[in-house]
Amino acid sequence: MNYKRLETFVWVASLGNFRKAAERLHTTQPAISARISGLESELGVKLFEREGGSSPITLTSKGKELLPYIEKILYQTEQLRKRAGVSNTYTGVLRLGVSETIVNTWLPDFLTRLHTDMPNLDVEMTVDITTNLALGIKDRTLDLALLMGPIPEPNIVNHELCTFALSWVASPRLALPNRLLYLEELTKWPIITYARATSPYIEINQKFRELDGPPAHFFASSSLAACRSLAIDAVGISTLPNVMIRKELAAGSLQTIRSVWTPSDLTFTASYSDDPFNPLAEVATNIAVASAQAYTDNQDDQLA
Structure with a gap:
């Protein structure tokens, strides 16, 4: 048949x-x-x-x-x-959605492994915020998304990938005091952070709204690379994944800020709909899990 x-x-x-x-x-x-x-x-x-x-x-x-x-x-x-073991027979197109944090960490290794295992597969990649990627999975315009998950839907399969901690950072040119800072002290500068529709932005915005005194002003962006550049240029204070700022911290273009509160860690999942059964997404998810684990192990070795 x-x-x-x-x-x-x-x-x-x-x-x-x-x-x-x-x-x-x-x-x-x-x-x-x-x-x-x-x-x-x-x-x-x-x-x-x-x-x-x-x-x-x-x-x-x-x-x-x-x-x-x-x-x-x-x-x-x-x-x-x-x-x-005939994954090399897979053909067609994998419509892949990716959060920018993954783009800046282990995405190259994932795509290399994907091509090695499935050389006849084409990939259409969309880099976007998690809210939009989740919608793409739900309406099946995306086959697989590597995003801040999980997606809490009955027909969505979620496999945990990795967790990244966040830190407050700023340019040394802002001359922040070298001590534990209250959030009220950070509102003197713009808070450079994730796009408005994301869970980190919602959490950070809610925390600052609870404070007494003048409101904080936010410079929100869907590009973490832009947030990092703005922080380096002393535009404001930013919260970024530690894995994205290690070179800048070592070079001295950014410094961490000790604060009484830091946003929650970011947890990423590989998420796809299994209605109907999607073999490309399932195989690609296994590769993504392996790439994320290899990246995490490598980061742990560097810190040891």
């Missing part, structure tokens, strides 16, 4: 739309229609109700009956591939 026809059936059933299935499978709507028609002819049953217009495509009663069997066939096919 034709694998592509079965895969197409599952994606059309999941997305309820030939156009979305075509985008997901990187082909055309006529090709999707042809595969479904071919599968219906092969099985001798009608699988979908096609009402036309903007109405979603729905499964027939027979289609609903066959869906779990076809999903099981696809799943077992992928298990066979894994058992046989």
Whole structure:
């Protein structure tokens, strides 16, 4: 039985739309229609109700009956591939979403490992804030996201990757006192931090709102590299992952600030939807877990 026809059936059933299935499978709507028609002819049953217009495509009663069997066939096919160690046979496109912290740490190693294990795979990469990446996973415009997780949805699989601690930092040119500082003392300068829709920004903003006295002013950015540059240029005080500022601290262009409060550590996950079963995301997630662990082990060795 034709694998592509079965895969197409599952994606059309999941997305309820030939156009979305075509985008997901990187082909055309006529090709999707042809595969479904071919599968219906092969099985001798009608699988979908096609009402036309903007109405979603729905499964027939027979289609609903066959869906779990076809999903099981696809799943077992992928298990066979894994058992046989034939990951190099994977083709197509992996739509990957990545948080910038990962871009600045172990993403190159992950992509190198991914290409070694799956040389016939193409990658479409989106670098964005976690809120947008999570939406991409939920609406299936992304196959896999490496983000600040987990995504608390029943059909989302989350695998823990790594945790990064944050520190307050500033340019020595700001001449901050070399002692433990209260947050009220930091409000003299702009607080350079994560984009507004992110959990670090929300936590930091809430903490400063609780203070008495003049309000803090925030320079929020979706680019951590920009935040780092602004801190180096003495524009304000920033909170950044320690792994992103070690060179700057060693060179003296930044210095850590001891404060009575520091934002929570950032926990990252590899997250993807398993409805329908997504073998590319599953295999890529295992590679991401290995890359994150290797990076963490290397950082621990450097600090030892």
